Amino acid sequence: MNERFTGKNLLELPQDFSVVQIETTDLNPTRDQIIEIAANKYRKNKFKKAFEWDSEEDKNDLRDALSQLKSFIGKDTIVINCTAFFRPFMGNAFVNNLGEPFSNDIVDIQRLFRKIENQKSAKLSQMINFYNLSTSHNLKAAEDIKSVEEIYLNLQTNFKERFKSVNELQPKSSKFTSQDIAGDLTKNDKNNIFYDKRVSATGKLNAYTRREVGQMINDIGGHFQMNPGKTTDYFIVGKLKGNTSNKLEKAEKLPNVKIIHEDDFLDMVAGYEWA
Secondary structure, eight states: OOOSBOSOEEOOOOSSEEEEEEEESSSOTTTOOEEEEEEEEEETTEEEEEEEEETTTOSSOHHHHHHHHHHHHTTOOEEESOHHHHHHHHHHHHHHHHSSOBOOOEEEHHHHHHHHHOOSOOOHHHHHHHTTOOOOOSSOHHHHHHHHHHHHHHHHHHHHHHOSOGGGGSOSOSOOOGGGGOOOGGGOOTTSTTTTOEEEEESBOSSSOHHHHHHHHHHHTOEEOSSOOTTOOEEEEOBOGGGOOHHHHHHHTSTTOEEEEHHHHHHHHTTOOOO
């Protein structure tokens, strides 16, 4: 499968960056479309210039808008809110309209918020309240981007007060147990395809760590398995050394397992606000 999004998901806080916020017709990346794009470029944490596109107000179509966005952001690291939403929509849009994957690295304020502020929940509205911001969350890209960038700047400030290095934000170990990722019943979503399904994974995942994926599955109301077995329903495949792994070979021999790429997984959870 051709990758749609090749950038890394970083746990870093660069001072040179672009913030990008999008709005869509709905929450299915394979069916719905981007209808608004807002981007602000920063250098040394200072605002430099902005880019906006609205499908209802601009004559340019989405293809033209994406081409302009690509030129605007250059090779910047992109600050976003919610990888599970941004990555599949932007990746699909770039491939379908420009014939290439979205290749910029991203920094997700939700992931940083959990790490820096030690919070289990990181919805945009909750982060706005946490920092007592006057900015909005009204599903308009040009407005919501103000909240994203204010949250990011607050995260930078608090990071400097509590940490010495971004290395402290990185996972201490890739190893975890099922007990470490117990699901939150209040976040269950019976309408999600992974609800009450058994899911396992192999390879290096680009958007989230395997532990984060396991936590998401369990929060949805599914059951993340450390290894595939006879009861496994879905098997997520990330990047592999040598194009295979023992887990993948085992999964391929199981009769009822649906093997999916990481991008497919993100398409399937884009509408789930697991934060």
